[in-house]
Amino acid sequence: MSQDKFPRGKTAIVASATYGMGEAPGLSSMDLAVSASLRALASAGLKPGDVDGLFIGLPDDFLSGLTFAEYLGITPQVTDNNRTGGSAFLTHCMWAALALEAGQCDVALVAYGSNQRSAAGGLVSAMRPSPYEAPYKLPRPVGAYALATSRYMHEYGLKREQLGAVAIAARQWAQLNPDAFLREPLGMHEYLASRLVSDPLSVRDCCLVTDGAAAIVMTRADRAKSLAQRPVYILGNAASTHHRDITSMPDLTTTAAAISGPRAMAQAGVTPKDIDVVEVYDAFTINTLLFLEDLGFCRKGEAGAFVEGGRIAPGGELPVNTNGGGLSCVHPGMYGLFTIVEAVQQLQGTAGARQVKDAKLALAHGNGGELSSQATMVLGTEETL
Amino acid sequence: MLQRSRSSGGYVFYPRVAEPRTGNRDLEWVAASGDGIVHATTVVRRKPPEPAFNVALVQLAEGPRMMSRVEGVAPGEVRIGMAVKARIASADGKPLVVFDAQP
Numbered sequence: 001m002s003q004d005k006f007p008r009g010k011t012a013i014v015a016s017a018t019y020g021m022g023e024a025p026g027l028s029s030m031d032l033a034v035s036a037s038l039r040a041l042a043s044a045g046l047k048p049g050d051v052d053g054l055f056i057g058l059p060d061d062f063l064s065g066l067t068f069a070e071y072l073g074i075t076p077q078v079t080d081n082n083r084t085g086g087s088a089f090l091t092h093c094m095w096a097a098l099a100l101e102a103g104q105c106d107v108a109l110v111a112y113g114s115n116q117r118s119a120a121g122g123l124v125s126a127m128r129p130s131p132y133e134a135p136y137k138l139p140r141p142v143g144a145y146a147l148a149t150s151r152y153m154h155e156y157g158l159k160r161e162q163l164g165a166v167a168i169a170a171r172q173w174a175q176l177n178p179d180a181f182l183r184e185p186l187g188m189h190e191y192l193a194s195r196l197v198s199d200p201l202s203v204r205d206c207c208l209v210t211d212g213a214a215a216i217v218m219t220r221a222d223r224a225k226s227l228a229q230r231p232v233y234i235l236g237n238a239a240s241t242h243h244r245d246i247t248s249m250p251d252l253t254t255t256a257a258a259i260s261g262p263r264a265m266a267q268a269g270v271t272p273k274d275i276d277v278v279e280v281y282d283a284f285t286i287n288t289l290l291f292l293e294d295l296g297f298c299r300k301g302e303a304g305a306f307v308e309g310g311r312i313a314p315g316g317e318l319p320v321n322t323n324g325g326g327l328s329c330v331h332p333g334m335y336g337l338f339t340i341v342e343a344v345q346q347l348q349g350t351a352g353a354r355q356v357k358d359a360k361l362a363l364a365h366g367n368g369g370e371l372s373s374q375a376t377m378v379l380g381t382e383e384t385l
Numbered sequence: 386m387l388q389r390s391r392s393s394g395g396y397v398f399y400p401r402v403a404e405p406r407t408g409n410r411d412l413e414w415v416a417a418s419g420d421g422i423v424h425a426t427t428v429v430r431r432k433p434p435e436p437a438f439n440v441a442l443v444q445l446a447e448g449p450r451m452m453s454r455v456e457g458v459a460p461g462e463v464r465i466g467m468a469v470k471a472r473i474a475s476a477d478g479k480p481l482v483v484f485d486a487q488p
Contacts, residue, residue, distance in 0.1 A: 132399045133452045135481050138440045139429060146427040147442055154425075154465040198440075199428040199461065247442055247452045252425055 006094075006238070006267040007101040009385045012224035012231035015044035015217040016344040021330050022181045024211040025118040029058045032213035033113030034071055040215040044227045046107060053078040053105030053218075055092035059114045059333045068111065078105045084241060085368020086281055089214075089337035090375035094237040096218050106219065110340075113213030114332035130245055139198060142206055144246035144370035145284040146198035151252035152286060153200060155301070160200060162304035164191040166285040167204050167327055169313035174324025176314060176354035181210050182328045205285040207326035207335070214337040216344065230348045232379050235361075236267030239375035246370040253301075256374040257294035257365060265296070265363075268378035272296040275378075276359040277346045278318060279339035281367040282325040288312070291365055292320070295376065319356045322346060336366030336375070343379050360384050387447055388412040398449035419471035420446040421484060428460040439463050443484055457486045 019036035020027060027035070033056065041048065054076040058064040065079040078099050082088055089110055096108035138144065152158055168191060174180035186204065194204040224231035240259035243249045265271060272295060280291040289303035297318065298306040306312075312320035321327075323342040326335040343362035345351045361384055364377045388397040390404045391411040403410050421443040430437050439460035443453050455463045456474075469484035 130399070135476050135479070136440050136452050136454055137429070137438070138427075138452065143427055143429060143440060147425040147440070150427055150465065151425040196428070196430050198430065245452075247450055252442075 004263065004267055006236060007097060008235050008267055008269070009233045009380070010221050011097040011100045011218055012221050012228070012233045013216050013218050013340070013344050013379070014224050014228035014231055015040040015046075016341045017043060017215050018179065018338070018341055019113070019213040021179045021212045022210050023117055024115060027115055029060055029113045029115050030064070030067060030071060031113070032115060032211065033058060033068065033111045033215070036113060036213035036215040037109055037111045040217050041109070044217050046217065046227070048072040048074050050107045051109045052076050053096055053099055053108035055080045055089075055096055055108065055110045057081055057083050057088045057112060057334065059116060076105070078108070084239070084373035084375070086283065086334040086336040087239065087366035087368035087373045087375040088334065089340065090237065090364060090366035090377050091239045093218065093234065093340065093377055094239060094375070097234050097237060100218060100220050106223070108218040109215060110218070110337065111213075111215040112334060112337045114334070115211045116333045117209050117211045133245060133247065141283065141370055142201060143198045145286055146201045147246055148249070148252045148371055149200055149286040152289070155253055156304065158289070158304045160192060161188060162289070162307060163200075163205055163285040164188050165307045166282070166288045166312070167191055169307065169310065169316070170282060170321050170325040170327040172313045173322050173354055174328035176352070177324050177329060178352075180324040180329040181208055182324070201284060207283045207331040208328070210330050210332055212330045212332040212338070214341050216337070216340055230381065232344045232347045232381065233385060234377065235270070235380045235384065236264035236378040237376070238263035238267065239373070241373040243372050244369055249371060253290070255290050255294050255367070255371045257291050257376065260374045260376040261295035261365070264376035264378050268380070270361060270378060275361050275363045276319070277322060277343065277356045277362045278320045279323070279342050279362065280321065280365040281335050281339060282321055282327050283331070283335065283367060285327070287367060288320065290371070291367070295363065295365060314354070322351065322354050322356060336368070339364040339366060340377065343377070347379060347381050386414045387417045387445070387449070389415045396445070396447040396449050398445065398451050417471070418446045421469050421471065423455060423463060423465050423467040423469060424450055426455070426463045426465060441484070443469060451482070453482055453484050455484050455486055
């Protein structure tokens with residue numbers, strides 16, 4: 001690895017927005033992404049024509065950067081459709097920070113939208129099926145995450161109640177979030193009685209299928225202060241990928257977050273114990289456990305015990321997925337950008353009933369594919385610069 | 386059959402034009418032992434009356450891992466660490482590698 005020159009604190013998020021959370025019938029994925037983008041730009045006093053760096057990935061349009069530019073009549077100098085699954089938006093922010101710092105653009109927009117619930121009623125996927133795996137009819141992605149969970153249980157003795165603690169904590173946070181899709185109480189008895197989909201994962205271990213859109217706007221730090229009341233600075237941002245299909249995952253119990261996380265935190269000059277609020281891509285309950293370990297919040301094999309007793313729930317020592325996560329808030333197919341939006345809201349102090357008191361440092365983490373592609377961001381308030 | 390690099394001796398599955406990591410392009414086809422160990426397993430549940438079925442990742446004796454299913458025991462009785470043996474079955478009129486649980 002060459003010398004890591006990530007521009008710590010040199011760029012900031014000046015606006016964030018969501019749109020069409022839950023169900024948004026009658027709108028295309030692009031309509032939703034544009035709506036979230038306009039809402040974010042307006043909140044920073046910016047117009048579409050100010051955007052000269054565009055980062056986007058839609059479920060149903062491989063040329064979505066081109067379509068978006070056409071739709072809004074803008075002419076970005078940097079256009080990036082990078083697709084690494086749900087982690088893509090955190091890598092978009094990494095490239096946006098580098099492009100801003102290098103003067104390749106001045107206003108970067110990162111956008112996402114999906115109408116999968118209203119349009120398809122199921123996960124919209126442009127995945128290419130492997131001819132060596134398709135005949136075995138593994139339901140994807142849930143079956144892949146179930147295989148990883150089975151291995152984790154074998155190696156570390158995980159109990160279903162510990163997966164349940166993840167689902168219940170997410171639901172408790174969602175109950176504090178008016179934008180969350182599932183807000184009715186979830187108890188352990190109900191969790192354990194929920195229908196198995198792919199053992200050991202049940203429906204309550206799986207993310208939602210919703211519509212929804214999100215957008216953030218980034219500028220260099222010197223301009224950010226005039227655009228946002230409380231800019232949120234990007235202190236570190238790193239990614240790593242080590243496979244695509246679960247069969248080729250080198251170790252089913254350790255993700256590439258063990259690479260991206262320590263790199264992002266080293267860039268930021270922080271350690272896990274400094275982080276006030278954690279937003280990880282919880283496509284399935286096992287994700288939260290694996291990422292807490294791989295990002296260094298607890299040791300390998302100990303996340304099941306770590307999440308017991310409400311430690312990651314409202315009022316716990318470590319607030320995790322404070323919007324309700326992909327499990328209970330929103331999951332339009334690629335959730336990554338929502339981890340950033342929630343981190344920004346927490347650091348701006350605008351998270352309402354779910355606000356984490358005095359939050360200064362947040363970690364957002366995206367996951368793509370089948371635990372395949374990982375990207376980590378460390379974000380901070382002005383005091384952390 | 387599995388691919389094997391002549392120079393490194395490393396086995397490769399799924400078939401490709403070069404060995405991962407080394408990039409060696411000297412891959413040849415060799416007979417596989419058919420021996421494996423269950424590395425991960427799940428029972429896929431479907432709406433009744435459709436039966437549940439097994440999907441497993443099998444660690445081949447030669448090194449690579451592959452996706453398959455284990456037969457000869459109930460789907461929920463497949464255990465990680467179980468010894469299994471490959472057999473060519475057929476599905477939808479095409480050959481398919483499945484594994485039988487070994488006593």
